[in-house]
Each structure stands twice: as C-alpha cells, then as structure tokens.
Amino acid sequence: MNDSKVTVVIVPGLRDHVADHWQTHLADQLEHTVTVPPLEHDKLSRAARVAALDEVVNSIDGPIVLVAHSAGVITTVHWAQQSTRPIVGALLATPADLEQPLPHGYPTADQLDDAGWTPIPRRRLPFPSIVAASSNDPLGSSRRIAGMAEAWGSRLVSLGPVGHLNPAAGYGRWPQAKDLVQDLIAAREQVAL
Template sequence: MLLLPGWLDSGPTHWQSRWEALHGDRRVVQADWVWPRRGDWMARLDEVLLDEPAPVALVAHSLGCLLVAAWAAHSRHTARVRAALLVAPPDIEREDAPPQIATWRPVPRGPLPFPSRVVVSSDDPYAARPRAQALADAWGSGVVDVGPRGHLNGDSGLGDWPEGRRLLDALLAAAGG
C-alpha cells in the first residue's frame, strides 16, 4: 500500500500514520508539504511507484486524491496500480481555497484507469457532498458515505479506522486480489 497524504502531510493521530505503523504501509514523502507543486508530487509518486514491486494499491487522503487523478492522467505506469482508495477529496476550486494549492487547479476529471472508490463524509468542511460525488462520477469511482465525520483526518477521531481498512480490503477483493 502506498499512502498519499494531503496538503501539510498526515500527523501522528491521522489514520494514515496509524496504518503506516500498524500495517507497514509506505508513505509517499513529498519534498514540500506546505507549498505543494502538482508536477513535483506527480514525479515523486512515479519514483516511489517504480521502486515498489507491482502491483500496488494507492490510499489517498484529501489533496492526495487529486494527486492520484492528476498522476493517472499523465503517467505511463498506471498499469502498476491495482486500485485506489480516495478519502475526502477536497474542493480546491472554491473561492476560499488556500492559495498554497491554487496550482492544482483545474482538478483532473478523466476516468481513472484502475478500480477506485471515493470515501466521503456528509459534513466534510472542505467539500460539499455534491462536489465530492461529481468528482467520483468523473473518475468512474464508486462512493461510500461514512456519515458526519468531518474531513476524515486526525481531528475526526477515527483512531486506527478499521472501517476504512475494510473498505480498502473490499476494493482490493473486487479488483481481483
């Protein structure tokens, strides 16, 4: 599993950090978490992906979801991905989006070339449910709404988030392994 944190990385109470410790998943570490550059993040994902035995699963949170979409639209290595779990994709096209992520616009909306599932919260402050649904539809992803849980991050109190791990396992089983 390759963990793709969002803007500012995932802190110690974030489920991604806990999965890294519990399951040995590998975090894709970016050079700049504060002022992320889409092209740099895409190149880093390619680099890490090619260092892993294929195939891999991508487990993205927030801006990491948009990384998957942008990367998939340009990379020649998408066949190395079994599936992608995309948790809490943000709406960065809102007027109040932070200027640090402005270079990520527009959000790629092409279908992903591998099975994917988008996990949303009904009260995510960074993406209204209809916007998250529209992204999932554009990417050809199924959607799972886990109810009112905020941005599905460390502040959401998810702990080890076993529900998320079950969603990942189900996605991988449906993808054939």
C-alpha cells in the same frame, strides 16, 4: 518483493505526515506499505507532489493500491492522468475540493491555482477506485465530491458526518480504511480467477 503481495502506497494531503492520522495508523497495521515522503521544497507544488508519488510508485515491483486523503486524492488523480503504471485500485478518502475556497488556515484559491492544482481532472481513472465521502466535510461539499466520484468512475461510499476524516475531526483511527483496501484487493483477486 513477492509479486503476489500488494504494496499499499499512502498519499498524504498537504499537511503531509501526521502522527495520529488514520493513514499513519493504517500504515502501521499493514505489512507492505510505503508513504510518499514530505517535500523539502516547493511544498505547495502540485507537480512536485505528483513527481514524488511517481517516484515512489516506480520504485515498487508488484501490485499497488493507492490510499490517498484530502489533497493527496487530487495528487493521485493528477498522477493518474500521466502515468501508465497499472494500479490494483485506489482508496480516495475525503477529497479536498481545491476549486472552491477553503477554510481559514488553508492555501487560498490563488495560491492553489498558481501551484497547479486547478482545474481538478474529471477524466475516468484507469483503475478501480473508491471515493469515501463525508456528508459534512468543510473541504468539499457532498454534491461536488459525488460529481468527482462519478467523473472518475469511482464507487462512492458515504461515511456520514465525519468532517474531513482527520485528527481534528476525531479520526486518528479509521478501521473502515482497512476494509475498503481489502475490498480493492479482493476485487483484483476475483478478476484473476
């Protein structure tokens, strides 16, 4: 692979690959993308998801931008605490606040704690990042997500009332994702000049 090409690594949430999800549409639009594959075992294991992300990242030569959604954001943040791999940047869309009770149909607080998701790391990320936050996300209050973004050193982008930015909230396609990824790549190119 040409080192000048940035590979976008898609980091899905706990529901893994969803056909009409904005991450799936984004992967189809971009030239160089790799999606972290779904787990066959230990589907709720934070450590297994971090290991899967690490395996994908380590299989790529050249620059990488991470594009994470929901619990994929939390996977990314946990991964960043242990990895030394340089990353161009990360788009962290509607992080799931796994420290708070989630709506019916999602894992319970005890299940998430047992699977290693909590506490959510609050250390500054070692790469530029953008947290895209919803004002009415059922999986994370605006105040708590803004606090995470600040702790991670992320630029906070308010999306307004987009729910959890998933197909259930009306987001198959999300054109702004491509623009935000381009912002991260452009920032890298500015530094290189």
